[in-house]
Amino acid sequence: MNSQHKNTAVKANQPTYDLFAPSALVNSYPLFKRMREEDPVHYSESFGYWVLTRYRDVEAALRDERLSSDRTALFINQLGSLDVKEIQNFLHLISKMMVEKNPPEHTRLRKLANQGFTTRALESWRSIIQNTTDQLLDNVQNYGGMNVVSDLSIPLPTLILTEIFGVPETDRANFIKWSMDIATFFGGAGGSNLEEFARKADKAAAQFSALIRQLIEQRRRQPGTDMISLLIVAYLEQGFNLEELPSLCIQILNAGLVTTTDLISNGVNALLRHPDQLQKLQQNPALINSAVEEIIRFDTAVPFFFRIAKQDLTIGGKDITAGSVIALGLGAANHDPQKFDSPSVFDITRSPNEHLGFGAGIHFCLGAVLARMELTICLTTLLRRLPNLSFAPDKQAIPTKHNTLILKGFDSLPVKF
Numbered sequence: 001m002n003s004q005h006k007n008t009a010v011k012a013n014q015p016t017y018d019l020f021a022p023s024a025l026v027n028s029y030p031l032f033k034r035m036r037e038e039d040p041v042h043y044s045e046s047f048g049y050w051v052l053t054r055y056r057d058v059e060a061a062l063r064d065e066r067l068s069s070d071r072t073a074l075f076i077n078q079l080g081s082l083d084v085k086e087i088q089n090f091l092h093l094i095s096k097m098m099v100e101k102n103p104p105e106h107t108r109l110r111k112l113a114n115q116g117f118t119t120r121a122l123e124s125w126r127s128i129i130q131n132t133t134d135q136l137l138d139n140v141q142n143y144g145g146m147n148v149v150s151d152l153s154i155p156l157p158t159l160i161l162t163e164i165f166g167v168p169e170t171d172r173a174n175f176i177k178w179s180m181d182i183a184t185f186f187g188g189a190g191g192s193n194l195e196e197f198a199r200k201a202d203k204a205a206a207q208f209s210a211l212i213r214q215l216i217e218q219r220r221r222q223p224g225t226d227m228i229s230l231l232i233v234a235y236l237e238q239g240f241n242l243e244e245l246p247s248l249c250i251q252i253l254n255a256g257l258v259t260t261t262d263l264i265s266n267g268v269n270a271l272l273r274h275p276d277q278l279q280k281l282q283q284n285p286a287l288i289n290s291a292v293e294e295i296i297r298f299d300t301a302v303p304f305f306f307r308i309a310k311q312d313l314t315i316g317g318k319d320i321t322a323g324s325v326i327a328l329g330l331g332a333a334n335h336d337p338q339k340f341d342s343p344s345v346f347d348i349t350r351s352p353n354e355h356l357g358f359g360a361g362i363h364f365c366l367g368a369v370l371a372r373m374e375l376t377i378c379l380t381t382l383l384r385r386l387p388n389l390s391f392a393p394d395k396q397a398i399p400t401k402h403n404t405l406i407l408k409g410f411d412s413l414p415v416k417f
């Protein structure tokens with residue numbers, strides 16, 4: 001940890017919580033509950049950052065202008081003995097991303113990015129999602145079983161996003177790997193091999209950027225209706241040069257790939273673990289919209305997001321010094337009994353359901369409409385076409401081994417039908 005961010009208010013006898021313990025990676029909610037009850041604004045000596053687990057603190061932090069979204073301090077904290085020069089490609093890519101920016105720069109970038117998510121574009125994606133889901137289920141329909149992760153939840157968002165961006169088929173295989181490598185380091189990596197994560201993220205950033213730059217050049221010469229073409233038009237119309245466009249494209253691809261992959265597997269898992277709710281949804285498919293919201297609340301794909309304190313401040317009676325890294329526990333907040341009745345109950349009719357799964361405030365997830373559409377179409381089609389869906393009795397589901405706090409899903413989820 002970089003000592004410059006070490007907080008002086010830390011007590012020697014404070015409790016420790018291992019967010020990367022194998023049991024916490026399988027099911028983090030008991031640990032979140034303990035943290036929320038014992039030390040809701042917790043400074044972790046081992047990780048070198050603060051962790052918030054109460055809904056009210058997390059929601060307020062998401063909207064707090066005293067907190068910066070520029071997380072460079074977190075990346076540098078994670079470097080260990082590695083020289084900062086070793087992550088130049090990663091830092092360059094990240095430094096131009098909207099998710100790293102504060103107003104007014106964020107406002108400008110968000111306005112540009114919105115041009116890629118027009119109502120017309122969104123409507124055209126509906127049929128891409130439906131057709132892709134059907135094709136993937138056609139591939140497995142006759143086998144009586146599948147692995148939800150490799151057969152559905154990885155290929156679905158990958159195929160959809162690469163179609164939306166007009167990425168050639170030959171390059172698609174790299175996308176999930178590059179996204180994963182960047183996201184792991186970006187999202188607060190854990191474990192002993194942090195330097196390896198840093199190097200991987202840097203290599204992925206270089207390769208991903210090179211491919212996207214090629215695609216941008218190509219679309220400048222031959223514009224189409226894909227997202228890269230839409231964003232080029234938006235940039236040129238506003239009189240901006242295209243230098244930062246690769247970062248925006250990679251951010252949208254990155255933010256949309258791994259998250260949706262994890263959310264689909266978390267959703268199937270939640271439904272299969274709660275047969276009464278599964279049956280209710282099968283009997284009343286119109287409940288799909290509230291079921292999707294409950295899946296995002298109950299087991300979100302993005303349990304944490306980070307901020308950096310721009311100035312000294314106090315949260316929940318704890319003094320936090322300028323420069324400190326703060327992990328906002330979105331997943332923990334979504335299970336706070338002060339906000340949600342019986343938070344550990346999975347209830348697909350829950351209303352109201354003001355979860356923080358997509359964040360809040362100015363950085364509220366840009367892809368939320370697309371993510372909800374993907375989940376809705378995917379789950380509706382899955383339950384309609386495979387009504388006898390259940391866990392495969394002879395094979396183990398394997399929770400994610402993502403070595404990062406900001407992602408949570410499955411590596412393997414075998415089912416039969």
Ligand code: HEM
Pocket residue numbers: 062069098099100110251252253255256257259260261263300301302305330356357358359360362363364365366367368370371
């Ligand atoms: C499927 C589940 C998804 C979840 C759980 C999720 C979650 C989130 C969260 C929590 C944030 C807030 C980050 C912050 O406060 O700094 C965010 C931002 C963002 N998301 Fe998503 N996301 C998902 C899907 C997507 C998709 C499909 C896309 C695009 C294709 C996308 C694009 C973005 C972008 C660009 C931002 C940054 C917005 C900004 O900085 O203004 N997300 N997402």
